[in-house]
Amino acid sequence: MKVRQLFIFLSILLPGIIILASRYVQPILWTFLVVGPLIIMGYQDIFQRKHTIKRNFPVVGRLRYLLESFRPEIMQYFVETDTEGRPINRIFRTLIYQRAKKSNDTTPFGTQMNVYRSGYEWLEHSIYARHAGEHEMDPRVTIGGPACKQPYSSSLLNVSAMSYGSLSNHAILALNAGAKLGGFAHNTGEGGISPFHLEPGGDLVWQVGTGYFGCRTADGKFDPDKFRVNATLPQVKMIEIKLSQGAKPGHGGILPGVKNTKEIASIRGVTQGVDVLSPPSHSAFHDPFTFMQFIQQFRELSGGKPIGFKLCIGKLEEFIAICQAMKDTGIQPDFITIDGGEGGTGAAPVEFSNSMGMPLRDGLVFVHDTLLKMGLRKDIKIIAAGKIFTGFHVARALAIGADLCASARGMMLALGCIQALECNKNTCPVGVATQDKRLIRGLDPADKSVRVYNFHKETIKSLVEMTAASGLANPKDIQRKDINRRVTTMKVMDYEEIYPTPVGELGS
Numbered sequence: 001m002k003v004r005q006l007f008i009f010l011s012i013l014l015p016g017i018i019i020l021a022s023r024y025v026q027p028i029l030w031t032f033l034v035v036g037p038l039i040i041m042g043y044q045d046i047f048q049r050k051h052t053i054k055r056n057f058p059v060v061g062r063l064r065y066l067l068e069s070f071r072p073e074i075m076q077y078f079v080e081t082d083t084e085g086r087p088i089n090r091i092f093r094t095l096i097y098q099r100a101k102k103s104n105d106t107t108p109f110g111t112q113m114n115v116y117r118s119g120y121e122w123l124e125h126s127i128y129a130r131h132a133g134e135h136e137m138d139p140r141v142t143i144g145g146p147a148c149k150q151p152y153s154s155s156l157l158n159v160s161a162m163s164y165g166s167l168s169n170h171a172i173l174a175l176n177a178g179a180k181l182g183g184f185a186h187n188t189g190e191g192g193i194s195p196f197h198l199e200p201g202g203d204l205v206w207q208v209g210t211g212y213f214g215c216r217t218a219d220g221k222f223d224p225d226k227f228r229v230n231a232t233l234p235q236v237k238m239i240e241i242k243l244s245q246g247a248k249p250g251h252g253g254i255l256p257g258v259k260n261t262k263e264i265a266s267i268r269g270v271t272q273g274v275d276v277l278s279p280p281s282h283s284a285f286h287d288p289f290t291f292m293q294f295i296q297q298f299r300e301l302s303g304g305k306p307i308g309f310k311l312c313i314g315k316l317e318e319f320i321a322i323c324q325a326m327k328d329t330g331i332q333p334d335f336i337t338i339d340g341g342e343g344g345t346g347a348a349p350v351e352f353s354n355s356m357g358m359p360l361r362d363g364l365v366f367v368h369d370t371l372l373k374m375g376l377r378k379d380i381k382i383i384a385a386g387k388i389f390t391g392f393h394v395a396r397a398l399a400i401g402a403d404l405c406a407s408a409r410g411m412m413l414a415l416g417c418i419q420a421l422e423c424n425k426n427t428c429p430v431g432v433a434t435q436d437k438r439l440i441r442g443l444d445p446a447d448k449s450v451r452v453y454n455f456h457k458e459t460i461k462s463l464v465e466m467t468a469a470s471g472l473a474n475p476k477d478i479q480r481k482d483i484n485r486r487v488t489t490m491k492v493m494d495y496e497e498i499y500p501t502p503v504g505e506l507g508s
Contacts, residue, residue, distance in 0.1 A: 049444040052416050052430040056442035092389040093413055099458040100414035100451035120486045123395055123478070126471030132464045137457075138183065139464065139475055141403050143238060145334045145379035149304025152203075152237045155184035156475060157394060157460055159452075160385045160406035161207050161242070161310070163191025165255045165264045165276075166423070171415055171432045173445035176202040178414075178452025187406060190242050190253050190278065192267050193230050200449070204235050207310070208298075209242040210252055211278035213268040222284040224301055231302035238335070239298055243282070243311040246343030246360070246386055248352040250314065252278035254345075258426045259435045288325035296331050308335035308383075312343070313363035314356075323374045332380060336371075337406065338363045340386025344409050345423075360386035361400060365499045368401025373502050391462030399478045400495055414455035415448050 042058035049055065054062060091113070098105040113120060144151025159179055164172045172194065179186040179202030186202050188194075190209030197204055208215060208227070215227035231239055244250055255264075255276035265272035285291045298307045313319060326332045340360025345353070358366070364384050371377040384402035388394060389410045397405050413419075416430045423433040431443035467475045470482060480495035487493050 049447050052442040052444075053418070055444075056429060056431065056439055093419070096389060096410055096413040096455055100455040102454045102458075105458065116486070116489055118486050118488050121392075121396065122484050123392060123466055123470060124482050124484065125469045128471045130468040130471060130473070132468035136464050136468075136474075137461055139460070141381060141476075143306045143308075143335050143381045143403075145332055147299060147304075147332070148306050148334050150237075150306070151334075152185075152306050154238075154404055155182070155456070155460070156398075156404045156463065157388070157456055158185040158205070158383075158404070158406045159187055159411050160388075160408035161187040161189040161205075161240075161245070162408050162412070163189030163253070163255075164194040164196060164267070165191045165259060165435075166433060168428075168431055168434055168440045168443065169194070169196045170440050170443040170445050171412075171448075172196040173200060174415055174443070174448035175411060175452055176200040176204075177445060177449035178411075178456065179203060181449060181453040182456045184456055185237060187240065191255070191264070193233070193236070194263075194267050198233070198235055201235065203237045204233075205238045205240055206230060206236045207240045207242050209278055210280065210282050211268070211270075211276070212284075213270075216269050218269075220279075220283070224297070227298075228301045231298070231305065236302075236305065238306040238308065239302055240335075240337060241282075241295070241298070241307070241309040243309055244314070244339070244357075245310070245345065246312040246339035246341045246357050247345035248348035249312040249341070249357040250280055251349065251352050252280045254278075254348065254424075256424055256426065261435050264435070288322045289329060291322065292325050292329045292331040295333055306334035308333045308337060308381075310337035310339060310383075310385075312339045312341055313358040313366055316366065319367065320370060320374075323370055323376055326376055327374065332376065334379075335381040335383055335403075336367060337383040337385055338367050338402075340364075340384075343386045360384060360397075361499075364397065364401050369499075369502045389459075391459050391464075391466050394459070394463045395466055395475060395478050396483055396495075398475055399480050399483050400499060403476070410455065410459075411452055414452045416443065416451070 041062070045054040045058035045062070095105055139156055140153045141156065142151050142153050159175050162175070166189065173196045176186045176197055177200035180200050184203070185205050186197070187205040188197055188207050190207050190211060190213060192214030193204065193206055206214075211220065212222045214230050215223050217223045230236065248254075253276070257273050257275045260270070260273055260276055262272050268276065270276050285294045295307050295309070299305070311319075338360065340363060341357025342359055364382065368377065368382060371380055381403040382401055383404050383406055384397035385406040385408070387409060388397065388405045388407040394405045412432060415432050417432045418430055420429050422428050426434050426436055428434040428439060431440040434440060463475055467478065470478065472478060480499060480501065483495040484492055485495065485498065487498075
């Protein structure tokens, strides 16, 4: 019997039983018949570890899963929609949940997208498709230029920057343990390195933002000695200087005071309970040349680990000036992370989220092409971040200039995030983006780390299989001409036509 039919049957049967019981037995008995099952269900919810909502909200939390058991069309009324009423990311969200739980991620009745609507994209396949072998399921890229003494072999998909403070300790434990299981990297976010980043033993990308958390003086300036201590930790494989992020470029990070606990304040070197507002820009450098010197200082203090920087593209001439400083000083980063203006965050002004920052694809193409034209692309790897959910998203990013990708939202959904949009209120019902211990306890790191691992593994597998279906041997072989986009109802262009590959050096 289907869940829906069972629900209808019980909704008719149980009231009748209660009415009859109340006439022939003592009230205490029929009360027990009604309340007893609810108590049993409640204890089952409390002691199970797979479903955070049920663990945090016994019995009542089951309503969510009951709704999910009905036809998928019903659920579209519970998700955000665009101006034309189409569900946003519903397909991707369902796919991530399926992969994280290792359930069937195939779908019936073909594509769920309107293939004739402008914006629809696809990867060209080949009639000479290859079979992807097991040995191809973990493609990697080495990060580290000529000046790097400790290059890092990275997965093509990693955990993007999310800080402890924004996320709970259980969420950080699960993310890092998942990274350990899958052999991919976990970006700490600008909030510093916590014990929960270190305990599972997964590889770390330590992000240093404008607040210099984990390496700051009492007045918020950069402290080289504190930096050296964290930078030389064996678990720290790369270090990323955060210039800006896509969700609020030019604004600086925000940690609401309600989430700033004693432990988090100690890790960050700030006062407990107050809003933590990172400066909009760095105080350790003031122009492209001093920025290159800052990168060199990081490289020396870390013992030669890969050093890079992250930014959302804004003024084009500023990035070109940084590239020119690379040529003039001979100092280059080992990687550059490009964050798109569509990137997410737990707290940002609405205008910044919606109306500032170049989208990922445009920024990625610009950075790749600029480095190429200035003769700098060979030794600098590019990481793409900004709504990377699927194997196709990774393939598209690789085609237009990335070497690898990072995902934040996808990893959060794998953890069990339901997009309750309460990240900034400290009331996240699934214990992901809160410091409320009563809510955090529902998130079991051991269970959720496996889901993070599953999501990563299945997404990389889909990327490799799509590559093989295109007749290519390696995802890095995907080119712009292999990705098509319907730009109007009647016109299709490939990405080489949309973003022509540059020829020659800048200014020639």
